[in-house]
Amino acid sequence: MNGPARPPGGQPRHPAAGPFGPLLMPYTTYSTDDFLADESFQAFVLGHDPAAAQLWRAWVAQHPAKQAEFDEAVALLQLLASGYSPALPQSLKQAETAKLWQALHAVPTRQPQPRLRVGRRARRWAGAAVAALALGFAGVGLWPRTPVAPASAWTSYSTKAGERRELTLPDGSRVTLNGRSVLRLATAWQPGHAREVWLAGEAFFQVRHTAPARLTAVAAAPASVKFTVHAGPLDVAVLGTQFDVLNRPGRAKVILQSGQVQLRHQRAGRTEALLLKPGELAELRPAAAAAPLTKRPVNAALYAAWTSGHLDFTDTPVSEVVALLEDTYGLRVTLRNPALRQQKLTGSVPSQDVDVLLATLAKSLDIKISRTGSQVRFD
Amino acid sequence: MPPITDEYSAQLWEAFRGGEARALAALFEAYYEALYHYGLKLTGDEELVKDCIQNLFQKLWRRREGLRAVQVVKAYLFKALRRHLGDETKLLRHRYLLPAYSDSFEVTYSHEEFLIAQQGDAEQRARLLAALNRLSKRQREALYLKFFDGFAYERIAEVMGLNTQSVRNLIFNALQVLRKVLAVVVLLLSGLAA
Numbered sequence: 001m002n003g004p005a006r007p008p009g010g011q012p013r014h015p016a017a018g019p020f021g022p023l024l025m026p027y028t029t030y031s032t033d034d035f036l037a038d039e040s041f042q043a044f045v046l047g048h049d050p051a052a053a054q055l056w057r058a059w060v061a062q063h064p065a066k067q068a069e070f071d072e073a074v075a076l077l078q079l080l081a082s083g084y085s086p087a088l089p090q091s092l093k094q095a096e097t098a099k100l101w102q103a104l105h106a107v108p109t110r111q112p113q114p115r116l117r118v119g120r121r122a123r124r125w126a127g128a129a130v131a132a133l134a135l136g137f138a139g140v141g142l143w144p145r146t147p148v149a150p151a152s153a154w155t156s157y158s159t160k161a162g163e164r165r166e167l168t169l170p171d172g173s174r175v176t177l178n179g180r181s182v183l184r185l186a187t188a189w190q191p192g193h194a195r196e197v198w199l200a201g202e203a204f205f206q207v208r209h210t211a212p213a214r215l216t217a218v219a220a221a222p223a224s225v226k227f228t229v230h231a232g233p234l235d236v237a238v239l240g241t242q243f244d245v246l247n248r249p250g251r252a253k254v255i256l257q258s259g260q261v262q263l264r265h266q267r268a269g270r271t272e273a274l275l276l277k278p279g280e281l282a283e284l285r286p287a288a289a290a291a292p293l294t295k296r297p298v299n300a301a302l303y304a305a306w307t308s309g310h311l312d313f314t315d316t317p318v319s320e321v322v323a324l325l326e327d328t329y330g331l332r333v334t335l336r337n338p339a340l341r342q343q344k345l346t347g348s349v350p351s352q353d354v355d356v357l358l359a360t361l362a363k364s365l366d367i368k369i370s371r372t373g374s375q376v377r378f379d
Numbered sequence: 380m381p382p383i384t385d386e387y388s389a390q391l392w393e394a395f396r397g398g399e400a401r402a403l404a405a406l407f408e409a410y411y412e413a414l415y416h417y418g419l420k421l422t423g424d425e426e427l428v429k430d431c432i433q434n435l436f437q438k439l440w441r442r443r444e445g446l447r448a449v450q451v452v453k454a455y456l457f458k459a460l461r462r463h464l465g466d467e468t469k470l471l472r473h474r475y476l477l478p479a480y481s482d483s484f485e486v487t488y489s490h491e492e493f494l495i496a497q498q499g500d501a502e503q504r505a506r507l508l509a510a511l512n513r514l515s516k517r518q519r520e521a522l523y524l525k526f527f528d529g530f531a532y533e534r535i536a537e538v539m540g541l542n543t544q545s546v547r548n549l550i551f552n553a554l555q556v557l558r559k560v561l562a563v564v565v566l567l568l569s570g571l572a573a
Contacts, residue, residue: 032558037551039531048529076558079507080526083488085416093411096433100407103437104400271426 028063035073045077099223156184159201162352164309171195171208173227176307178202194223198230202246202328204307205229209240218262219275234284235264243276244303246328252284253327255303265293281327298323306351313345321345321361325376329354335378340367383409388452396443403443407436410453413528414460420486420523422464431463454534457524461538486519487512503561510560518553521546 035041043049044056060070157177159165165177170189177183181201189195195210211225218226218239229236231247234254241259246252254263254276261276265284272293276282281298299320305311306328313321319341325331331354335341349360358376362369368379383391388409394402411432418428435456439446449455488511511519517539524535532550536543 033551033555036554036558037547042525046526046529072558076554076561079561080522080557083526085412085527088412088415092429093408096411096429097404097408099433100436101400101404103433104403104440266424266426270424 027059028066030066030069032069032072035069036076041073042077045074046081154184155187156182158182164307164352169195169197171210171227173208174206176204178204178306192224195227196230197228199245199247200232201248202244202306203229204242204244204304205238206242207238207240211239218260219273233265235266237262237264242304248330251330254282255298255300255327256280257300257304263293283327298327303328309350309352311349311351311357313347313349315344315346317341318343318345318365322378325354331371331374331376333376333378337378340365340378385451385453389448389450392449392452395439396446396448398443400440403436403440406452406456410456413453414456417457417523417528418460418464421461421520422468427464427467431460431467435459435463451534451537453528454530454537457528457530457538458540486516486523488519488523507557507561510557514553514556515549517541518549521549522553525550 030038040049040052041056044052047053060067157165157167159177159179159181161179163179167175167177167183169175169185170187173195175183175197178201181199181203183197183199183201183203185197205227207227211221218237221239225239226237227239229238229245231245231252231254234245234247234252236243236245236254238259238261241261242257243259243261244253244255244257246254254261256276256278258278261282263274263276263282265272265274274282274293274295276295279297279300280295281300281303282293282295285292285294299316302311302313302316302320302324311324318335322333322335322341325333343365345361345364347364349364350356355371358369358371365378370377370379388406391402391406391409395406414432415428418431419425422428439459488508511522514522520539521535524530524538530538532546533543535541535550536546539546541549
């Protein structure tokens with residue numbers, strides 16, 4: 001049978017909550033399990049109700065026949081009540097309280113318009129982003145996790161394929177948006193508040209440093225001086241620096257030119273963090289189960305070259321060019337002659353059209369380059 | 380900090396609806412730990428829980444003029460956090476193309492929560508933990524709300540979106556299982572207590 005304390009007649013044999021009424025309450029028929037699930041009895045054992053405690057003790061004194069069941073129930077409830085959560089660090093609570101306090105005062109006290117539930121709106125926006133951009137998981141990441149500004153106060157910039165767009169953000173930071181990309185941010189930024197943007201696609205950021213000069217370690221800096229790019233599954237936090245972020249379906253990369261970048265990646269309830277130094281590329285491979293977030297040194301200048309529309313090579317080894325083609329153009333490159341990797345290139349190549357780029361490379365390396373979809377062969 | 384009464388919370392809630400930021404901050408301080416531990420129980424993700432609690436209170440503030448009076452503020456906050464975490468978890472799962480989210484959270488109990496030094500040895504503790512973690516997800520969550528947060532059945536029902544009788548049944552059955560598994564321990568303890 002499912003459920004407590006039902007007599008043969010099928011009616012509950014006691015009212016839902018029991019202010020003590022020994023005449024009405026047939027406690028004399030109680031089993032250990034009935035005691036265990038009785039809220040008045042629980043309140044007595046858990047110490048929530050001193051009055052109940054007195055009455056229960058008096059009751060059991062009058063009904064020695066029930067002493068064994070009574071004691072067994074008390075012991076089990078005491079055992080369960082002995083559980084407690086580990087104490088929370090005071091610093092955490094203080095920081096969170098301060099954050100709330102700041103938010104309560106940042107939002108104007110008027111603003112009576114009712115707001116949509118975050119959950120619903122998030123789904124709608126996510127759906128729209130996926131449909132419009134066909135960006136896969138990257139599209140879902142467009143939705144701000146902690147929206148503070150009202151929906152009408154968001155600005156977004158987007159580019160078509162092959163288009164490049166330069167923007168200046170409210171704090172004076174500069175952004176170059178590559179083709180097929182969307183950047184979303186709150187229209188008004190308040191000084192002294194966290195700066196946040198949401199990116200799908202690729203962009204090069206030149207972020208203004210707003211922290212005091214002595215503050216250079218991004219991990220230790222308060223949110224109020226950080227600039228964060230939310231790129232799908234990756235959060236990229238900086239103080240003031242130059243870096244490239246790529247967030248395309250199935251791959252997310254960050255390439256750091258100067259300064260320091262802190263990456264955070266949340267997956268299945270765990271947060272991974274990674275600190276980048278200048279000249280490093282971090283890559284997120286969502287398919288890799290063990291360590292999806294990895295980093296390696298690259299020729300960072302090459303990765304920002306698209307912002308000017310051409311790649312400048314100065315004794316650049318072919319291996320670096322191949323890495324660039326794979327990382328930013330999403331190509332898979334096979335070299336028939338591995339020795340080619342060591343060969344060096346000098347000169348300027350247009351970077352906008354990948355076929356023009358490959359043709360130029362073929363000419364200067366004096367080899368044959370063929371492309372089928374994303375597969376490229378250097379012969 | 381001593382727990383605050385339901386009556387006092389309800390008064391703070393009314394003051395907050397009337398535009399008192401301090402009243403909302405007081406509720407935040409009073410229930411932060413309980414909300415944090417409950418959220419952590421449900422998701423195991425500290426950052427997500429912190430974000431969701433912060434987000435929840437900021438949202439309450441912005442929407443205060445559309446809110447109604449509530450009887451038990453703590454239960455209202457627990458329910459709101461639970462829903463919020465559910466939405467966020469769904470989004471995360473979607474993002475990583477994980478299988479669709481199942482409707483209930485996975486509550487598990489850990490050793491640190493039952494360091495009942497004076498009441499039993501490690502073996503008894505292990506037995507209790509094993510028994511707890513073998514219960515159904517809903518039973519584990521209902522027991523947590525009962526014994527860690529002291530909610531009445533009616534409030535557990537509110538938080539978990541069930542009816543009161545279902546909660547009563549969940550807990551009745553869970554305690555019955557625990558009693559059987561722990562019969563030896565309990566007899567020993569009641570012998571000591573007598």
